Amino acid sequence: MSEECSEKWKSINLPKDKRPKVQEYKNWKELPPIPISLPIEGSIGRTGDWRTFRPIIKDGCTKCGICWMYCPEGVISREDDGSFKIDLDYCKGCGICAKECPSNQIEMVRESDVKNG
């Protein structure tokens, strides 16, 4: 590596509990020759950013689990009480869950129309 190149990026090779989750670089000279990502959540970005329409599960949900089975991204999870939750950090808003819901209890709402973010 060049002299300017920081050695700190090599810490990615430390044991899992010792290495930093995210490394901060100030400029190009500090960067390693290639980008390296650890298999942590969101290591290549949170794909929820791509979403235009947000699925919202309404109160009439029968907890049948059809949405959970159809979700192509695996971002719907079953909670302890049997209800379902959508991880909005990764949901791309494809709408398959809303289309497949047998009781029409998932509504796709334009992100700009969602109140309180």
Added chain:
Amino acid sequence: MVESKGDFIQKQETLIIKGNEAAAYAAKSARVQVISAYPITPQTTVVEKLSEFVDNGLMPGTQYIRVESEHSVLASIIGASKAGTRTFTATSGQGLFYMHEMLHWAAGARLPIVMSIASRGPAPPWNIWADFSDVISQRDTGWMCSFCSSHQEIYDEILMSYKISEDPEVLLPKFVAYGGFILSHTSKPVMIEDQEKVDGYLPPLPDEKGWSHIWIDPERPMMFGNLIMPSGFYYEFRLKIHDAHVRAKEKIKKASQEFKKTFGRDYGNGLIQEYKMDDANVGVILYGDLALQMEQAVDEVREEGYKVGTVKLRYFRPFPTEDVIKIAKKVKVLGVIDRATAFGSPTGGPLSCEIKTVLHGIDNTAQIIPIINGLGGREVSLEQQKEQLKNLVQFNETGELPKELIHGTLWDGLLEVK
């Protein structure tokens, strides 16, 4: 399988072999660990010879992968290099073009892959003979690119390539190009070096973890070279590739000096090699096999009383900017000879464009005459090269070239049927 005596060499010995075989012997001497190959004329006998070595147990531990296309050749080599092995492959012309996507990948991933290129003219019309348009058209992939002008230089340059590419401050893949058939299929004596000496010259083989910037460990999975958003460091990583090229120039000079010290053969400063330039007032700069014949032409034209010289360009990427400026200040007229095309370019062939760029804004430099010759393997005889030199001498004396320029370039040796 025919086993020649040479196959068992461990000690220094001179063999009479073809240029392609010299490339194969160099890969063997460098103890490459993974070879992936697909045949294409005129490269085929490189990988044929290597398969013979592997089959006869002369390259113990070396994996030889046969794949269905050149794209897969480089894809598999990228995987092998990433896993921390010294790798080698070879190709030509259309095969190189089929690799194009993976060429960018290898450079972007900063993998020290070495690939020899038996250069041939791009089709159509189909052509399999010497023409550097194939390798030069891959100029902006991020690969280093060097040219050989003799059989011995093919062997030597491949050894030097591993030393340069694997340097932790460089970590770039590299082409070693030489003219198809002219060098690839003719035989000359080549000194195959003592294995211990080669081992001492080259860096040690990468350890099981891989290169300094990559650690392959199934226990600790990592992702290499994944998506970066425009606001991320993608742009900065591109700059780092260019920065590595510029840094490589010093490493090339050092590798060449050490090579001379270890094996006794001189390749100028590594980037260029001058011949009788010190008192010359007219010079030429060119690359590949024609550069060696030009030295003979210089000798013969000098006997007639003209002070001419020649420069062999060894590296096209990284480009020897500083050396070219020095050369252009030594002479009054500099002929820049390409055996390659740069269609629609501002001037002449690819090297002319580079040299005119380098000299922009610098005072007291030579007048540049762009020359293209020998495309598609067209013979460039010693007589023709002597004439080129004399034409430049005449231009220096009278300010006029005895030959007609086409679009500002001397296309030398065009057919004219009478």
